[in-house]
Each structure stands twice: as C-alpha cells, then as structure tokens.
Amino acid sequence: MLEVERFTKSYGPVRAVSEVTFSVPAGQIVGLLGPNGAGKSTTMKAILGLVRPDSGSIRVLGHDVAIAPIEAKREIGYVPESPSLYEFLTGAEYLDFISDLYGLDPSTRTGRIGQFLRGLELAGHENSLISGYSQGMKQKVALIAALVHHPRLLILDEPLNGLDPRSAHVVKEVLRSLTRNDGVGVLFSTHVLEIAQAICDHIIILHRGSVVASGTVEALRDRAGLAGSGLEDVFLSLTGTGDLSDVVQALSK
Numbered sequence: 022m023l024e025v026e027r028f029t030k031s032y033g034p035v036r037a038v039s040e041v042t043f044s045v046p047a048g049q050i051v052g053l054l055g056p057n058g059a060g061k062s063t064t065m066k067a068i069l070g071l072v073r074p075d076s077g078s079i080r081v082l083g084h085d086v087a088i089a090p091i092e093a094k095r096e097i098g099y100v101p102e103s104p105s106l107y108e109f110l111t112g113a114e115y116l117d118f119i120s121d122l123y124g125l126d127p128s129t130r131t132g133r134i135g136q137f138l139r140g141l142e143l144a145g146h147e148n149s150l151i152s153g154y155s156q157g158m159k160q161k162v163a164l165i166a167a168l169v170h171h172p173r174l175l176i177l178d179e180p181l182n183g184l185d186p187r188s189a190h191v192v193k194e195v196l197r198s199l200t201r202n203d204g205v206g207v208l209f210s211t212h213v214l215e216i217a218q219a220i221c222d223h224i225i226i227l228h229r230g231s232v233v234a235s236g237t238v239e240a241l242r243d244r245a246g247l248a249g250s251g252l253e254d255v256f257l258s259l260t261g262t263g264d265l266s267d268v269v270q271a272l273s274k
Contacts, residue, residue: 022047022174022206023068028077030063037063039230040077045174045206050196052217053210055227056260061210062102064227065176068208069099081174095123098172100180102210104163108152112143112162115151116169123170130169137165140195141188156183164192175199175207181216193220218252228260 023045030038038060045051055061066072068079070090079086081093107115113134120130138144141161151159160183167175175196181189197220199205211217217224218238226234226241234241238255242248245258 022082023208024078024080025064025068026078026080028064028067028079029075030060030067030072031075037230038067038227041227041230041232042077043225043232043235045208047173047204047206048200049222050200050207050209050220052221052224053208053227054212054214054217054224054256058229059227060230061227062178065178065208065210068176069097070094096173097176098167098170098174099176100160100163100167100178102178102182104159106151106159106162108150111148111150112138112154112158113147115162116147116165119166120169125170133169133171134165137168140191141165157185157188160184161188168195171203173205175205175209177207178210179212180209181211181213196220214252214256224252226256226259234259 025044026042028038028041029036041060041064043051053061053064063072067074068081068086070086070093073087082096084093084096086093107118110118116134117130120134125133135144138147141164143158143161143165146154146158151162154162160180164180167177181192184192193216196207196209200207209217209221221238223237224235224241225232234244236244238252241252241255241259242250245255247255247258
C-alpha cells in the first residue's frame with residue numbers, strides 16, 4: 022500500500038529525515054513512533070504530497086507521489102494531529118463538502134456519513150456549527166472525513182486525541198475490521214505506546230531523522246534485550262533515553 026524508499030528531507034542546514042525506508046503492506050497497521058522532532062510529521066507530510074523529498078521516493082499503491090499526486094491522494098484517508106476544519110460550516114456541511122471532493126454520489130455519502138455519525142455518537146449534532154464542537158467532536162468529524170470515501174491507505178497522526186473511551190474503542194475496532202476484512206493499510210503515529218502495542222502489527226521507530234528499529238513488538242523486545250517488557254521500556258531503550266533518573270531527580274527538587 023505504501024513504499025517509502027530512502028526518503029531524505031532537510032530544512033536549510035537541518036536534516037529532518039535521512040535515508041528513511043519502510044513499507045505498509047495491505048491488511049496491516051504499522052506504527053510510526055519516535056520522540057518529538059524525530060521526523061514523523063515530515064515523513065507523513067511527504068507521503069501526503071505536502072513536502073517534496075530532497076531525495077528518495079514515495080509510492081502509494083504504485084503511484085509516485087511526486088509524479089502522480091492526485092492519483093495517490095485519491096487512495097489516502099488522513100487524520101492530522103490537530104485537525105483544521107472549516108468551523109463556519111456545520112458538521113453535515115463539512116462532510117458533504119469532503120464527499121464532493123472525492124466524487125461520492127448523494128445516496129452513497131448519505132448512508133456512509135449517517136452510519137459514522139451514529140457509531141461515533143455525533144448523530145443529532147451534525148447540523149450545529151463546528152465552531153461550537155468540543156475537541157473530541159471535531160476529532161470525530163476529522164475521522165469520518167478520512168474514512169468516508171473508503172480509502173485503501175490510512176495515514177493517522179494521533180487519531181484518538183480527545184476521544185472518549187467508547188469512541189476510541191469503536192475507532193480501534195473499525196481499524197482492525199478495515200485491515201482484516203478489506204485489506205486496508207494503516208500508518209499509525211502516536212505517543213501513547215500502550216495503544217501502539219495493542220493494535221500495531223509492526224513498529225517503526227524514528228530517532229533523529231533515521232529508522233533505529235523496525236519489527237514486531239516481540240522482535241523489538243528481543244533486540245532491546247527486554248523480553249516481557251512493555252513497548253514503553255523498549256522504546257526508551259532503543260532511542261537511548263532509558264535512564265531518566267537524573268532528570269526525574271532534578272525536576273523533583
């Protein structure tokens with residue numbers, strides 16, 4: 022579904038991402054993890070065609086993002102970390118607008134949107150202005166907008182931000198269903214490592230712009246020499262930030 026090959030990007034003298042290579046197979050949820058400033062957002066923006074690589078290539082279902090951006094974007098559903106919605110529209114108007122962009126016919130969009138509104142407990146609020154929505158409600162609208170056209174690749178950056186436990190559970194189950202039953206590929210970025218451990222089939226860890234580890238949670242445990250440990254301990258070990266006792270002591274004074 023997604024092939025990133027030797028992707029490199031600099032901003033002036035700062036090398037944000039260096040020679041990053043990974044893939045997202047059909048039917049898998051791949052976690053993209055890393056500390057702040059590791060290059061996750063730059064990588065995701067490049068996949069979406071918002072950032073042009075200095076070198077390397079990115080292909081979505083065989084479409085090179087630099088050569089065929091429209092064809093690639095048709096296959097993608099995207100939820101940014103902080104969704105920017107048109108707040109002067111109602112939820113229904115915004116989702117209708119997004120459906121227009123993807124060319125969904127009226128009967129198809131009505132059924133899909135209604136199903137998502139009910140499933141995420143937004144039904145009854147769709148005719149209110151987005152400006153009056155809570156953060157969690159806005160996140161639900163962004164999720165529906167990403168899913169409404171049945172994309173074959175999902176790029177999700179902290180997609181569960183602000184969601185109540187029921188809605189977060191629904192979204193996780195929907196992702197499992199889409200990958201298992203429809204072969205959708207998912208690139209999932211989060212700082213909540215318990216979520217990544219629970220739902221990701223494969224983990225990629227970025228640190229200082231490079232891939233420092235890649236594999237299943239069990240394989241990463243073995244590499245870190247931390248059999249039986251949680252992903253948080255493994256992550257801290259592989260990124261060289263495992264011993265934080267001095268920091269904790271200093272901040273506790």
